[in-house]
Amino acid sequence: MRRWRGSFAAVLVTGSVAAAGAPAAPVGHAGSGTASGHGEGAAAMAVSIGFSDFTPSAIRVLPGDMVRWTNDSVRTHTVTADDGSFDSGALPTGTVFERHVDAPGVQRYHCSVHVGMVGSVEAWTLLLDFPARAAAPGRAFPLSGRAALAPGAAVRIQADTEAGFVDVASTVTDADGHFSAQVMPSKSATYRAVAGDVSSPPVTLLVLDHTVAATASRVHGRDIVRVRVTPPDPGADVVLQLRIPERFGWWPVRHVRLDEGSGARFVVRLRRRLPARVHLTLRDAATLLAGSRTFHVGPPARHRHR
């Protein structure tokens, strides 16, 4: 991939711009819904400058998109190209720095004040949006994306289920460069969009093909949660999570492997009734493969009489 060249429109905006929301994903896309009206299909991609990092640290955009950095921290930073092609200068708290991307390529940048604060902007001709949710096996799933191509350009969607990329759908770009297509996934796979000899970076579509059944019972003051996963997956990791009001969310409390019969048992001792759920995860315990319905664990709620 070649480096960016030529002129960029760089704008330093001070004061009145509100802090942009920082995308949660480590790699961000300029989303389809953020078109900001400068040029066909163009979008603004927000990067939040934090106390000691850029979020997202890597973003993917199309040529024509605007990248907008906002200093959301209490310190002064800079957005400085590694190759010296641009430099925001000092960006005090609340300041915004904007830059148009005009060609495909990777631009790495850093903060010239704080060592280790680095980021990159990847400009691609074709981008496939990250799927917003997991798919179910054998059910149609919509994929969408954007392209810096003329309206009506043919786009093929390809999937790689470990045997190389093969065509699974085809579509055309609309007047704004957006495209979408339905795919019919049977298992988790990597997808990309292809037009002529250019392709998008791959994105992963997770297919949740297991079901997790969990039931809770209370025996001699202990709460026993029985789990059954189908189809069988002995040795897989299951996590019991509880929703703890004081901690504002779901928290993993126990972690076990499925036995030979694809079952598992959690034993806890709760002093009060709490919502619970069981997740089947990859070995990293963070990647969800399937989840149970929410149920309740703990002693029955007490009825107070007055």
Ligand SMILES: [Cu+2]
């Ligand atoms: Cu800095």
